[in-house]
Amino acid sequence: MEWRMTIVLTKEKEKIGTHVLVIGVGRYPFLLNGEGPPEKQFEYHGGMGQLTSPPRSALEIAQWFATKHKHPDDKPIRTLELLISGTPNTFMTSAGQMIAEPATMENIRKAIKRWRDYGNFQEQNLLIFYFCGHGVSTGNEQLLLAEDFGSDKDDPFRHAVNFSGLHIGMRDCKAKWQCYFLDACQTVSQTYLDQFGYEAQGESIIVRPVSSNLRNTEQPVLLACALGAKAYGEEGKASFFTQALLSAFKGAAAKDNGYGEWEINTAQLRGGLNAFLERMVERGYGKEQVARDDKLAKPFSLHALDGKPLIPVDVACGDRDRTEEISFECIHSGSVVRLSPVGGKLRIWEIELPPGEYDFRARHRSGEPPPPSRDGVTVHPPHQLVLFKCP
Amino acid sequence: MTTLALRILKQMHGPNVRLGAVADIVPVGTSREKPAPAFLRGLVLPIGDPGGPFEPLTVAVEPGRYLVQATLPSGEVLTEEIDATGPEMVSVNLVSEESPHEWLGKLQALGGVPSWRMRKARRSILGVAPVARPLDVHVLWFEAVTSKARINDWLKLSSTVSEQDLKLLFGSLKKTGRLKSVFANDDYEKFEIADIPAADAGGIPPVSLKALLGTENPSGRSRHYLALEDDTGIRGLAVLPLPWPYSNQNDSRAGQQMPVQIVLREPAPGSCFAESPVQPYISVDDPDVGALLGFLGRLDLQSAGSILVQAAQWLYEKVMNPLAAAAGGYILLAAGGLRGVESDEWKDWVKNLANWFEWLPDGSIQLAWLKLNSISPEDEAAVTQEKTIEAIVEEARELLLRALGAGVPLYSNGVRLLVDALTLVANHEEYRGKHETAEGNVTARALMLARWLSRRTDPSQPFTAIRI
Numbered sequence: 001m002e003w004r005m006t007i008v009l010t011k012e013k014e015k016i017g018t019h020v021l022v023i024g025v026g027r028y029p030f031l032l033n034g035e036g037p038p039e040k041q042f043e044y045h046g047g048m049g050q051l052t053s054p055p056r057s058a059l060e061i062a063q064w065f066a067t068k069h070k071h072p073d074d075k076p077i078r079t080l081e082l083l084i085s086g087t088p089n090t091f092m093t094s095a096g097q098m099i100a101e102p103a104t105m106e107n108i109r110k111a112i113k114r115w116r117d118y119g120n121f122q123e124q125n126l127l128i129f130y131f132c133g134h135g136v137s138t139g140n141e142q143l144l145l146a147e148d149f150g151s152d153k154d155d156p157f158r159h160a161v162n163f164s165g166l167h168i169g170m171r172d173c174k175a176k177w178q179c180y181f182l183d184a185c186q187t188v189s190q191t192y193l194d195q196f197g198y199e200a201q202g203e204s205i206i207v208r209p210v211s212s213n214l215r216n217t218e219q220p221v222l223l224a225c226a227l228g229a230k231a232y233g234e235e236g237k238a239s240f241f242t243q244a245l246l247s248a249f250k251g252a253a254a255k256d257n258g259y260g261e262w263e264i265n266t267a268q269l270r271g272g273l274n275a276f277l278e279r280m281v282e283r284g285y286g287k288e289q290v291a292r293d294d295k296l297a298k299p300f301s302l303h304a305l306d307g308k309p310l311i312p313v314d315v316a317c318g319d320r321d322r323t324e325e326i327s328f329e330c331i332h333s334g335s336v337v338r339l340s341p342v343g344g345k346l347r348i349w350e351i352e353l354p355p356g357e358y359d360f361r362a363r364h365r366s367g368e369p370p371p372p373s374r375d376g377v378t379v380h381p382p383h384q385l386v387l388f389k390c391p
Numbered sequence: 392m393t394t395l396a397l398r399i400l401k402q403m404h405g406p407n408v409r410l411g412a413v414a415d416i417v418p419v420g421t422s423r424e425k426p427a428p429a430f431l432r433g434l435v436l437p438i439g440d441p442g443g444p445f446e447p448l449t450v451a452v453e454p455g456r457y458l459v460q461a462t463l464p465s466g467e468v469l470t471e472e473i474d475a476t477g478p479e480m481v482s483v484n485l486v487s488e489e490s491p492h493e494w495l496g497k498l499q500a501l502g503g504v505p506s507w508r509m510r511k512a513r514r515s516i517l518g519v520a521p522v523a524r525p526l527d528v529h530v531l532w533f534e535a536v537t538s539k540a541r542i543n544d545w546l547k548l549s550s551t552v553s554e555q556d557l558k559l560l561f562g563s564l565k566k567t568g569r570l571k572s573v574f575a576n577d578d579y580e581k582f583e584i585a586d587i588p589a590a591d592a593g594g595i596p597p598v599s600l601k602a603l604l605g606t607e608n609p610s611g612r613s614r615h616y617l618a619l620e621d622d623t624g625i626r627g628l629a630v631l632p633l634p635w636p637y638s639n640q641n642d643s644r645a646g647q648q649m650p651v652q653i654v655l656r657e658p659a660p661g662s663c664f665a666e667s668p669v670q671p672y673i674s675v676d677d678p679d680v681g682a683l684l685g686f687l688g689r690l691d692l693q694s695a696g697s698i699l700v701q702a703a704q705w706l707y708e709k710v711m712n713p714l715a716a717a718a719g720g721y722i723l724l725a726a727g728g729l730r731g732v733e734s735d736e737w738k739d740w741v742k743n744l745a746n747w748f749e750w751l752p753d754g755s756i757q758l759a760w761l762k763l764n765s766i767s768p769e770d771e772a773a774v775t776q777e778k779t780i781e782a783i784v785e786e787a788r789e790l791l792l793r794a795l796g797a798g799v800p801l802y803s804n805g806v807r808l809l810v811d812a813l814t815l816v817a818n819h820e821e822y823r824g825k826h827e828t829a830e831g832n833v834t835a836r837a838l839m840l841a842r843w844l845s846r847r848t849d850p851s852q853p854f855t856a857i858r859i
Binding site for chain 1: 763810
């Protein structure tokens with residue numbers, strides 16, 4: 001059976017829990033190379049076109065929340081809503097296959113209002129907002145572009161969410177804990193500033209009066225990249241930021257709660273995200289992409305790990321070009337636990353390890369004297385870099 | 392008990408940072424069945440040059456194995472597992488990553504420039520050769536007086552915003568000096584004032600910029616800006632935190648002016664400074680406040696929260712250094728006060744900062760935010776609730792207009808908060824049907840001007856830097 005719908009999951013939504021809204025926009029019919037009628041193409045596209053990463057990114061994040069999320073203070077997922085423009089857009093639920101509704105402005109508006117209403121059920125609720133798609137940033141303001149952005153040439157920004165306005169409007173929501181992930185380019189568009197000036201502001205969606213809820217709300221925002229940089233992804237794969245987020249949830253952003261139990265909190269996330277994003281730079285994916293916070297906010301717990309975290313560990317020669325001449329081994333409690341692969345142009349040996357103390361040995365493939373080993377390396381979140389002085 | 396002596400080693404090329412990195416000390420190998428000795432969280436470690444003497448932070452722990460993890464203002468995380476089972480003192484020297492140049496060491500630790508490793512990785516990928524290149528911008532230092540009356544007139548009359556209006560916020564700029572380059576390595580440049588009189592420069596290290604003091608004017612304290620100028624005119628302005636006296640009363644340097652560092656770096660692609668050849672980064676060489684400013688620039692409240700007591704102290708001693716007090720105010724505001732302290736005394740300090748230093752917009756912004764966040768469920772339940780809430784919103788509105796009248800906030804976080812607070816007020820007025828009144832129109836214009844400023848502000852720096 002197959003449904004076209006937005007709500008993926010809903011369970012006792014009036015009880016304390018977590019409410020997740022995931023939006024992925026890859027198809028933009030009115031932007032560059034869009035499938036809309038040629039005469040309706042938006043002239044001021046600013047180079048923005050079709051994206052392949054957002055649908056997959058949105059699906060992977062939604063899947064993670066549906067199947068892996070576990071809150072340390074028992075805030076199970078109560079609702080999960082998913083909007084996707086582009087493909088893939090099918091989501092498997094226990095009831096069968098579901099096709100996500102497209103992320104048009106109208107659908108986004110309705111979903112955000114529902115999500116706010118769910119949040120209003122309980123003060124201790126946790127709200128998660130995730131957006132992946134085109135974004136336009138001007139200084140401190142972020143605009144998130146819906147699928148139908150550009151369809152109205154006279155007023156293009158009526159199909160964009162003014163995230164800064166939404167964020168401030170959501171301060172009136174009862175849900176105390178709100179976390180926002182923006183996986184979008186933060187590109188400053190001089191084109192838009194010049195062409196639309198002050199009017200390029202999008203729709204805040206939630207406009208509320210001042211209330212007592214203001215003083216209770218914590219609203220950290222994690223942005224995919226520093227202002228002005230572009231969020232990157234590989235064709236047809238989840239974006240780097242989303243991969244980084246999933247890696248952070250696996251362990252790169254974990255913190256020991258004092259009982260040998262590991263939790264992910266909002267403050268640790270940036271370190272975990274950036275550990276992965278730095279890997280992307282080292283792997284050769286071009287420009288530096290850095291996750292950053294957008295608001296000063298008190299940290300809070302998001303997720304509890306079932307076991308030990310898996311921490312990204314990168315092993316290499318100081319001069320990365322020499323790494324392919326070396327084979328590495330990783331030793332824990334006297335036993336070899338990992339061996340670097342043989343052959344290939346390896347610049348960095350990337351592995352994941354549980355926390356602990358490890359010894360690393362290196363051997364020249366040509367039989368030359370090995371560089372000194374690195375013993376007693378502490379592996380702990382967010383990341384460990386093990387460099388050898390290769391002669 | 393065993394004593395741990397903790398510090399961060401870093402090539403500093405200048406004075407050490409007393410309150411530098413924030414560290415946790417966590418026992419290793421604990422479980423529910425094997426309770427952990429007490430955790431030590433939020434310790435503040437000094438960062439200093441390995442070549443020079445500097446005091447570590449010493450703490451006593453029960454014998455055992457511990458994990459020490461320190462976060463620098465740059466975001467770098469340093470981790471070491473230590474064996475503290477014996478009775479002797481254990482020295483824990485955590486070594487920070489290398490910076491692109493020795494003279495950039497401190498700035499890299501504080502988050503102003505990326506590490507040498509990341510820069511090298513980026514360069515090897517992009518194939519960009521690190522070459523020194525001549526700059527085609529002039530770096531100027533301005534003093535300015537913002538005219539509250541002119542801004543108020545604008546708020547009442549204007550219906551659109553232009554570049555000219557943005558300049559209203561800076562007031563009339565009076566050129567004070569042209570800066571000359573001190574260092575120029577690859578894509579980084581460091582500046583000092585070229586034409587500073589020798590008497591004023593006495594005793595200041597050659598790479599520092601010192602405020603010329605005594606420039607008060609009848610309408611309040613004048614503000615200082617750095618400007619980037621090319622053939623087409625001024626392209627960028629950055630607020631200079633001047634004057635900045637050292638406010639640690641327990642130190643012999645108390646009251647001494649701290650140098651302000653100006654580094655020009657390659658702008659991030661597409662950033663608000665992308666069309667300029669360089670982007671200014673401003674920092675202040677204060678051994679106590681430097682790290683907090685780095686955490687504030689990164690919006691890392693968890694780390695900054697560890698310096699809350701000191702932040703409160705700066706706010707309390709606002710007369711000594713109101714600019715540092717404002718930094719403390721932002722942290723306290725976000726943290727909701729001091730941990731474990733019920734007293735709301737700090738809110739009075741914010742009030743005094745706002746009212747005693749009206750020339751500094753940041754105090755008024757903080758007090759407005761405090762007021763907007765002060766509405767309680769009891770206020771809402773009261774019979775007179777509408778009157779009470781309207782009065783609070785009106786007070787906040789007046790403070791925000793006063794802040795705009797004082798010009799550009801010193802901190803980029805202030806620009807962000809100014810827009811958020813004005814948005815709340817404008818939303819409230821719209822909800823109550825007041826947005827079409829004369830007052831509502833002024834609020835809307837104030838928000839328009841604040842957003843205009845916000846759209847040109849680099850949010851990744853602690854101090855406000857604006858593309859023109």
